[in-house]
Amino acid sequence: MSANGRNDVRLIKKYPNRRLYDTRTSSHITLADIRQLVVSEEPFQVIDAKTGEDLTRNILLQIIQEAESDGEPIFSSEMLKGIIRFYGPFQGVLTSYLEKSIQSVIEVQTQAGVQSTQAWTDFMQSQAPMMQDLMRQYVEQSKKLYLNTQNMFGIFSGFTGKTGGKKDGDEGQS
Structure with missing residues (x-):
C-alpha cells in the first residue's frame, strides 16, 4: 500500500x-x-x-x-456548438470554468444532503437560465478582453471578432 x-x-x-x-x-x-x-x-x-x-x-x-x-440530455445542441467553439485559445478558460462549476455543484449537493432528490433537480432546473446567462456574459467579456488585447498589439488588425475574416477598410466593432 x-x-x-x-x-x-x-x-x-x-x-x-x-x-x-x-x-x-x-x-x-x-x-x-x-x-x-x-x-x-x-x-x-x-x-x-x-x-x-x-x-x-x-x-x-x-x-x-x-x-x-437516453432521456433528457444535459447538453443542448447550442451548448455543444459553444463547447466546440472553445477548442483553441479559450479552451483552458472553459475547462477551468466547467471543472470549478461542477465541483461547486457537487459541494453544494453534499452539504445540503440532497443528492439525487427531486428538490435538487427542481432547484437546478430553476437555476439553469440564470447560469446560462452568466456563462454567456462571461464568455462575451472574455472574448472582448482577448480581442481588445490582441488589437492593442496589432496582432489581428483587419480581423473582426464575429467571423474572423478580413474586412477591407473596416476595424471591427465591439
Whole structure:
C-alpha cells in the first residue's frame, strides 16, 4: 500500500472485442457498471489490454454519450456548438470554468444532503437560465478582453471578432 493508501485503484481492461474486464472481481463489466463506479466515487482506470494505453477518458466520454442519448440530455445542441467553439485559445478558460462549476455543484449537493432528490433537480432546473446567462456574459467579456488585447498589439488588425475574416477598410466593432 502506498503512503496515501491509494493502491486501491480498480483496473479495468478493455479488450479488442470491446469487452471490459474488471481485474478486481475477475469478471466482465458494462459501461453501466463503470458509471456506477463514478457515481460511488470509486477510483478506477481503464486500459487497453493489448497496449496498456489509458482509455479512461474515452470510456467516460462513451458513458456521457450514452446518457445524452437516453432521456433528457444535459447538453443542448447550442451548448455543444459553444463547447466546440472553445477548442483553441479559450479552451483552458472553459475547462477551468466547467471543472470549478461542477465541483461547486457537487459541494453544494453534499452539504445540503440532497443528492439525487427531486428538490435538487427542481432547484437546478430553476437555476439553469440564470447560469446560462452568466456563462454567456462571461464568455462575451472574455472574448472582448482577448480581442481588445490582441488589437492593442496589432496582432489581428483587419480581423473582426464575429467571423474572423478580413474586412477591407473596416476595424471591427465591439
